[in-house]
Amino acid sequence: MTFKTRYEQAQRTLWGYLSPDHVASFTMDFLGALSAHDGALKQNAGHILKDGVRQPVHFYVWASASQKYFSLGGDLAYFIRCVKSGDRAGLNDYATRCVECVYMRLNYYFADDLITLSLVQGDAFGGGFECALSSHVIIAEEHARFGFPEIRFNSFPGMGACSLLKRRVSQPVAERLLLCGERYSATAMLELGLVDIVVPKGRGICAVRDYVQSTSARRHGTAAIYRARQAVSPISRDELMSITHDWVDTALKLEDKDLRLMAQLVLRQQKSLR
Structure with missing residues (x-):
């Protein structure tokens, strides 16, 4: 995956796209690109440089360039290689990069009035679901699916899910989601309180823009509520x-x-781009 951005000056909105490369997962290269971009956003106090001009970011949306998925999560092929070689340092490096990205977003890039959104237009599994949960607001199209499949191969989502779920649902509900390994619809996630808005397929971008327009006039108060969270x-x-x-x-x-099951999921990640 690569990380591409687009800035809409009229609404002071930054779009960050999780774009497909050869696999629909968070590779080390993608994490490096994301970390560099978001680190600059933090360093510039919630501003970006657009055509050499410093521009404020009031809303930062994570979305996907694909209508089929938001993200299918961690780089399972990389995990398999590290586990087989006993490469603890490699696994720790990967996980630390993920945590830093999540932590920066949880703290809205240390720009007090910046509001973050996730637009989920397809599947968000494992680390992809964790990624979505790190935003203040989650908007999903009705065909989107969510879940944590890690328990199927004897693992768990370790880059934020346990902490992020506790903010929105009770501990028993969180553990059920983590332990069952099932997939859930956007409507089911809305009912649980894990998704904020569900819209028909193809209406996600409009829904984000509607949210931004309706929230802009009360952005300071809204951001303060999210800081209180x-x-x-x-x-x-x-x-x-x-x-x-x-x-x-x-x-x-x-x-x-367990590794054989992970390898099967790797094939699914790769097929998702065909």
Whole structure:
């Protein structure tokens, strides 16, 4: 995957697209590109350079260039290679990059009035679902599907899901989602409170623009409420990293049968782009 952006000056909205390359997952190259872009956004206090001019970002949308998926999650092929070679450092490096991206978004890039959105127009599984959950607002098209399949190959989503779910649902509901490995519709996620808005297929971009237009006049108050969310239910870097270390330990315990299941999912990730 590569990371591409587009800035809409009229609404001060930055779109970040999770664009397909050879596989619909978060590769190390993608994470590096995302980290560099978002690090610059943080460094510039919620501004970007557009044609050499410093422009404010009031809304930052994560979306996909594909109508079939938002993201299918972690780079399972990379995980398999690391597990087979016992490469703890490689797994830890990958997980740390993910956590840093999530943590920066959870803190709205340290720009107080910046509001983040995820536009899910297709499948959001595993790390893709974690990615969506790190935004203030999630808008999904009705055909989108969500889930955490990691338990199927004896693992768990370790880059933020456990912490992010607790903000929106009870612990029993969160654990059910993590332990069942099932896929859920956008409507089911709306009913649970994990998705904020569901719209018909093809209406997602319009829904985002409608939200931005209706929220702009009260953006400061809305952003303050989202900052209060972080104050009332804080998610620290230490918390995220502690869970990530456990994820690495768990990954290194995977057996051949677990890796075979992961390999099957790798094929599905690759086929999703055909």
